[in-house]
Amino acid sequence: MTPESVMTLAQQAMQITLMIAAPLLLTALVIGLVVSIFQAATQINEMTLSFIPKLLGLFLVLMLSGGWMIGTLVNYVQRLFGNIPWMIG
Numbered sequence: 001m002t003p004e005s006v007m008t009l010a011q012q013a014m015q016i017t018l019m020i021a022a023p024l025l026l027t028a029l030v031i032g033l034v035v036s037i038f039q040a041a042t043q044i045n046e047m048t049l050s051f052i053p054k055l056l057g058l059f060l061v062l063m064l065s066g067g068w069m070i071g072t073l074v075n076y077v078q079r080l081f082g083n084i085p086w087m088i089g
Contacts, residue, residue, distance in 0.1 A: 001087050009080070016076045020069045023061050031057045 035050040062069075 005087065012076070016072065020072060023065050023069075024058055027057045027061045028054050 031054045032050055035053055039045065039049060
């Protein structure tokens with residue numbers, strides 16, 4: 001294996017990781033921002049107030065995009081395992 005192929009594999013793995021994590025991270029970010037604005041507007045300083053909306057939002061996003069996430073990951077792993085003979089020799 002050449003250093004270029006190792007770097008390509010690492011780059012693809014990071015891209016897949018970001019693609020899979022992005023919906024969950026963006027959902028948590030948006031819900032956290034909305035709850036923070038609500039807390040600032042109403043002057044409610046409860047630290048646990050954002051926990052339940054984030055939990056429900058992440059659960060909803062996982063339900064909606066979980067199949068796509070698993071499909072993307074399985075596709076990447078199949079391509080990775082399929083390329084093992086070319087990586088070795």
